[in-house]
Amino acid sequence: MARTSREQRNRRNRSYSYYDYSLLFLTLFLVGFGLIMIYSTSSYSAQLVKNDSMYYLKRQGISAVLGIIAMLIVSKLNYKMLLGKMPILNIKPVTALYIVSILLQVYVLFFGVEINHAKRWISLGPLGTFQPSDLSKVATVLFVSYIVYMAPKKINNITGFFRVGVYISPLIVLIGKENMSTAIVICGIMVGICFVASKKKGYFFAAGSIIVAIGALYLMLGEGYRMERVQIWLDVENHEKGFQILQGLYAIASGGLTGTGLGRSMQKLGYVPEAQNDMIFSIICEELGLFGAVTVILLFALLIWRLFIIAINAPDLYGGLITSGILVHVALQVIINVAVVTNSIPSTGIPLPFISYGGTSIAVMLVEMGIALSVSNQIKYER
Numbered sequence: 001m002a003r004t005s006r007e008q009r010n011r012r013n014r015s016y017s018y019y020d021y022s023l024l025f026l027t028l029f030l031v032g033f034g035l036i037m038i039y040s041t042s043s044y045s046a047q048l049v050k051n052d053s054m055y056y057l058k059r060q061g062i063s064a065v066l067g068i069i070a071m072l073i074v075s076k077l078n079y080k081m082l083l084g085k086m087p088i089l090n091i092k093p094v095t096a097l098y099i100v101s102i103l104l105q106v107y108v109l110f111f112g113v114e115i116n117h118a119k120r121w122i123s124l125g126p127l128g129t130f131q132p133s134d135l136s137k138v139a140t141v142l143f144v145s146y147i148v149y150m151a152p153k154k155i156n157n158i159t160g161f162f163r164v165g166v167y168i169s170p171l172i173v174l175i176g177k178e179n180m181s182t183a184i185v186i187c188g189i190m191v192g193i194c195f196v197a198s199k200k201k202g203y204f205f206a207a208g209s210i211i212v213a214i215g216a217l218y219l220m221l222g223e224g225y226r227m228e229r230v231q232i233w234l235d236v237e238n239h240e241k242g243f244q245i246l247q248g249l250y251a252i253a254s255g256g257l258t259g260t261g262l263g264r265s266m267q268k269l270g271y272v273p274e275a276q277n278d279m280i281f282s283i284i285c286e287e288l289g290l291f292g293a294v295t296v297i298l299l300f301a302l303l304i305w306r307l308f309i310i311a312i313n314a315p316d317l318y319g320g321l322i323t324s325g326i327l328v329h330v331a332l333q334v335i336i337n338v339a340v341v342t343n344s345i346p347s348t349g350i351p352l353p354f355i356s357y358g359g360t361s362i363a364v365m366l367v368e369m370g371i372a373l374s375v376s377n378q379i380k381y382e383r
Contacts (some may be wrong), residue, residue: 018313019075020376023306027071027354027369030299031064031362034355041268041283042276042357056276056357059128063359067366074370075377079319082142094142098171101139104132105174112178119178133175133182134364140186141193141325141368144168148197149318158203161194181348185332187211192328193321196311233346245343247271248282252293252342259289276357278349281341300334300353310376319375326368 035057042056052058082094089096104122112119113129121129147164154160168190176183191211195204228241236242236249251267254260265286268275275283285293307327314320330353337352339345351361 016381017377018379018381020306020310020373023303023310023369023376024075024373026299026303026306027366028068030303030354031068031366033296033299034362035061035064036262037280037284037355038276038357040263040287041265041280043263044269045274045276059359060357060362063363064366067363070363071366071370071373074367075373077374078378079322079371079374080316080378083146083318092146094146097135098139098143101132101136102171102174105136105171108132109174109177128359131358131360133179134358134360136171136175137182137186137189137329138364138368138371140168140171140189141322141329142371144190144193145318145321145325148193148321152197152317155194155198156200158207161198161203161207164190164194179349181336181350184348185329185336185350188332189325189328192332193325196324197317197321229346229348233343236343244273244279245340245347248279248341249343251282251286255286255289255293257290259285259287259292262287278337278351278356279341280356281338281352284355285341296355297334297338300330304331307372310372310379313379314375315378315380319378323372323375326372329368330365 038060039054039057043053046055046057047053083092085091086093086096108119108122111122113121113123120133121131124130144164144167147167148155151160154163168186172183172186175186191204191208195201198204232239232242232245236245247267251265251272254266260266265275265283267286268283272279272282281293281296284296288295304327307323307330311320311323311327314323333350333353336345336348336350337356340347340350351358353365354362
């Protein structure tokens, strides 16, 4: 009888590993919805230009499948492996990834493929192109989290914050040369992780003011097309280059409450150039209406909520900071993309996570979700 009671107590006190299936299913649903919308928005132009209405869908589908496989594999690995030593190079994987990201950004500046007057891609031959700035976002999440994790008390003052900024500045400068919007996202990720880790929040107002001032100065003294985007934003109806944004606004307005119906957009028929990319949210609004647009935003809100739950229950500080960085990354891209499409801010090249066309983007975002799931898988609970 005593033995039976002891076995029952042991069963009651046994700990189990958690796995956030809600985050997994939300991610898979957004990927599936994104593939549907990519086909809907791109089938006409793909048939016209590529003679294959499923051209963009097939390419995105391959990247999505590979990304999902990578996500599931990463989710079952222990994220603490990133802090171990690599056997040959005697360097931590998290540091190696950051160094590789810097080297890839240097390579892009000299040997990158130029598309639409921007040199942001590396040619992979028949496999297409690779955008290393997407990898740099993951590297920033992991490396900033590592720096803060190694000396968490230093981040309680502005000196510690700028110390982190010094570590990340080479990557920000290299990316900002050709891709200011991604540089802004990386700055946002860095600030977000530091804000979460710091016990003192007041100095972030001063630090934020300095960062905004530097950004404004770079905007005014940098390439002319950046300032031109501000001018387009201020007068989109009359500016000669405001066509894409204006047509996107027409798409949103014509969608009404319930939309014109899936696949029945008129603006995607050449009026919104490359609608499957950064402007895909405008076609969602047109075809699915306000109801569809709000539903998509709520799905992202739920995904961000699940990341928040993982972050506050993470088994250690590093896991919590990683998940917080991923949360900030997703939230920033959703906010910026929706704001650009609705002309609330000047135009930038930030895709809508999991939905906009872009093989590198969706694959990297799925790997990030795999890392978040890996953190969740290390959470223990008793029952």
